[in-house]
Amino acid sequence: MNSATLELPVIVGSEQEQGIDISRLRAATGCITLDEGYANTGSCKSAIAYIDGERGILRYRGYPIEELAERSTFIETAWLLIYGELPRRDQIRRFSDLLTENENLHEDMKYHFEGFPSNAHPMAILSAMINASSCFYPGLMGAANRERFDIHAARLISQVRTIAAFSYRKSRGLPIIYPKPIYKYTANFLHMMFSEPYQDYELKPEVVRALDLIFLLHADHEQNCSTSTVRMVASSQSNLFASAAAGVCALWGPLHGGANQAVIEMLETIVESGDDGSKFIAAAKTKASGKRLMGFGHRVYKHYDPRAKIIKTVCDQLFASLELRDPLLDVAKRLEEAALSDPYFVERKLYPNVDFYSGIIMRAIGIPKEMFTVIFAIGRMPGWIANFKEIIDDTQGRIYRPRQIYVGAPERHYVPLDARGPSAPR
Numbered sequence: 001m002n003s004a005t006l007e008l009p010v011i012v013g014s015e016q017e018q019g020i021d022i023s024r025l026r027a028a029t030g031c032i033t034l035d036e037g038y039a040n041t042g043s044c045k046s047a048i049a050y051i052d053g054e055r056g057i058l059r060y061r062g063y064p065i066e067e068l069a070e071r072s073t074f075i076e077t078a079w080l081l082i083y084g085e086l087p088r089r090d091q092i093r094r095f096s097d098l099l100t101e102n103e104n105l106h107e108d109m110k111y112h113f114e115g116f117p118s119n120a121h122p123m124a125i126l127s128a129m130i131n132a133s134s135c136f137y138p139g140l141m142g143a144a145n146r147e148r149f150d151i152h153a154a155r156l157i158s159q160v161r162t163i164a165a166f167s168y169r170k171s172r173g174l175p176i177i178y179p180k181p182i183y184k185y186t187a188n189f190l191h192m193m194f195s196e197p198y199q200d201y202e203l204k205p206e207v208v209r210a211l212d213l214i215f216l217l218h219a220d221h222e223q224n225c226s227t228s229t230v231r232m233v234a235s236s237q238s239n240l241f242a243s244a245a246a247g248v249c250a251l252w253g254p255l256h257g258g259a260n261q262a263v264i265e266m267l268e269t270i271v272e273s274g275d276d277g278s279k280f281i282a283a284a285k286t287k288a289s290g291k292r293l294m295g296f297g298h299r300v301y302k303h304y305d306p307r308a309k310i311i312k313t314v315c316d317q318l319f320a321s322l323e324l325r326d327p328l329l330d331v332a333k334r335l336e337e338a339a340l341s342d343p344y345f346v347e348r349k350l351y352p353n354v355d356f357y358s359g360i361i362m363r364a365i366g367i368p369k370e371m372f373t374v375i376f377a378i379g380r381m382p383g384w385i386a387n388f389k390e391i392i393d394d395t396q397g398r399i400y401r402p403r404q405i406y407v408g409a410p411e412r413h414y415v416p417l418d419a420r421g422p423s424a425p426r
């Protein structure tokens with residue numbers, strides 16, 4: 001063990017968070033740090049989102065999530081995340097114009113949708129189609145990443161919604177519905193999802209607002225798995241579309257964005273089995289069962305996720321104003337109540353996260369569960385773009401390249417096939 005002593009600088013963030021800068025450690029001592037799962041590792045300095053997991057605080061560019069949820073819209077918040085300030089009237093107008101100008105996909109992209117099987121998961125289609133978009137907009141690489149950034153960013157935010165709606169229509173064997181320039185962002189998405197060529201979908205303001213809020217609440221969450229993936233890909237100077245497509249893949253898993261679908265599947269299983277929730281809670285506390293209470297727990301929040309609080313209120317408001325009932329909501333509330341007073345969850349600081357109630361709202365709107373993670377991806381796009389921008393704006397930035405501790409075989413030498421022992425019986 002190398003016993004050298006080394007003084008390391010401490011970096012202090014604007015909210016007094018402290019990080020030890022270990023970038024000179026290996027050069028000076030031969031050692032690296034090992035932090036599997038990165039629970040204790042800061043990968044970058046960022047000015048986009050701030051989370052205090054102990055106190056249940058989330059701010060975008062300094063603005064509390066509760067204020068934005070009450071007063072802003074998804075599109076205004078997207079601009080705030082990407083450009084750092086609340087937009088002036090002319091800035092938001094130009095952004096809206098860019099979104100409208102770019103809402104249609106290149107007509108040839110429609111043929112790509114034909115190639116997917118009808119039961120393809122929409123996240124696979126979303127990631128493939130975002131990446132395929134790179135083919136239609138040459139000149140996305142290198143310096144063009146910066147020079148035409150505004151257009152690429154607006155195009156991606158606008159088209160991810162069109163791709164998502166088209167992939168849903170395709171999975172149902174339904175005709176594609178084109179966007180309508182008169183509609184604002186979220187209304188337009190609902191129109192492309194649910195209108196028919198012979199009849200427009202009836203847009204209810206409370207439904208539009210609830211979905212807009214879901215987008216807004218998902219818009220960024222600092223260095224989570226998918227955002228770190230976007231930064232990783234962007235650090236090699238890949239283009240915006242390729243970086244975002246990688247983010248979609250990372251988001252797909254059930255421990256990340258896929259949890260909203262997993263929550264509904266868990267609630268459905270509980271309701272179908274006639275369990276009042278208590279059997280499931282007991283199983284979730286036993287590792288051998290392989291079950292977890294989906295929508296509970298978070299790597300950073302050791303307190304109620306502030307987004308979950310807002311979503312729960314919106315869920316109650318939507319159900320009241322549309323006079324809806326859903327047995328899944330009743331079970332979810334029972335599970336939450338039971339878990340919040342159960343020592344297993346209390347001791348481990350496991351609270352509802354953003355996914356616990358969002359699926360119930362989307363179900364009420366008529367969005368099928370295999371689209372839930374796609375909705376999350378649409379919402380998260382501004383955060384990914386803002387993080388991509390931080391990478392390309394950093395002229396001192398280096399490619400992301402972690403190290404490892406090798407635990408494999410020591411050096412050995414090649415053995416010819418005939419000398420490797422007898423084959424196992426078939």
Ligand code: ACO
Binds near residue numbers: 255285291293300
């Ligand atoms: N149900 C039951 N037990 C849980 C749960 C849960 N949902 N979450 C964590 N635990 C337990 C673990 O078994 C572990 O117990 P132990 O100390 O006895 O070994 C302890 O709590 C700590 O859990 P970790 O897995 O170490 O926590 P980590 O920070 O790695 O994981 C995660 C966080 C993945 C979110 C986890 O809580 C989980 O799997 N939750 C369910 C899935 C989910 O809702 N994901 C969405 C996250 S939010 C988002 O991505 C938008």
